[in-house]
Amino acid sequence: MSDNSTEDVPESMTIVAWSGDLDKMWPTLILGSTGAAYGMKTTIFFTFWGLFPLVRDDVRITGTNAMTKALAGMNRPGISHMKLSKLNMAGAGAWMMKKLANDNKVASPKELIEMCTELDVNLWPCEMTMELLGLKQDQLIEGVGTPVGAATALSEMSRSQINLFI
């Protein structure tokens, strides 16, 4: 009944990136880029805190009111500004992890997201989160797709053999 030529290899992978923590985004970008390298149609849906790393490093979210300003101050956006979820130690933890990775020639999140773009990974920002934070498309890094909603993400997930929530 089964078709051996295609059953072994998944055709599509969708990752929901809900966390902007360095320790979650890093594996997300590793798996996403590797999925695309494997020839899978790969989509990453960036939502809530997961959207912050898609914001350009030089952008500070000014927001629409005092609360979005305060939120942005507490969560500096940008792929180079991610924190560790545990033992961040005011940035020292994240800095040490990045230094260690760099010394060992492990690709940085920035290099990996560029690789994702080059390998045609769909990088989908969550429209609702963008509105919540008052973010505009031109404040996001290059190569990011147009913002989509939860239904579009779910539709893609329903057609994916691998679905991850990181």
Place this chain on the structure above:
Amino acid sequence: MSMSYTIDLTIDAKGQKCPMPVLLTSRGIKKIESGQVMLVEATDSGSQSDIPSWAKDTGNELIDQSAEDGVFRYVIRKK
């Protein structure tokens, strides 16, 4: 294993860690035509499982594999 082939493209992934050797291999394969041959050089020991598995799953043929002085060499023919 010896086989005659001409290398059409060489990918230098030496010094790079997982997943870069596979990503560079995937990028390289897009630059050659079907039937052409690509040599990938890597030092990451993870590439020993990753590159053969990538070749198998993407249908490209791993025609030669060797290791010398800490450098792993993979010869891949594009499907």
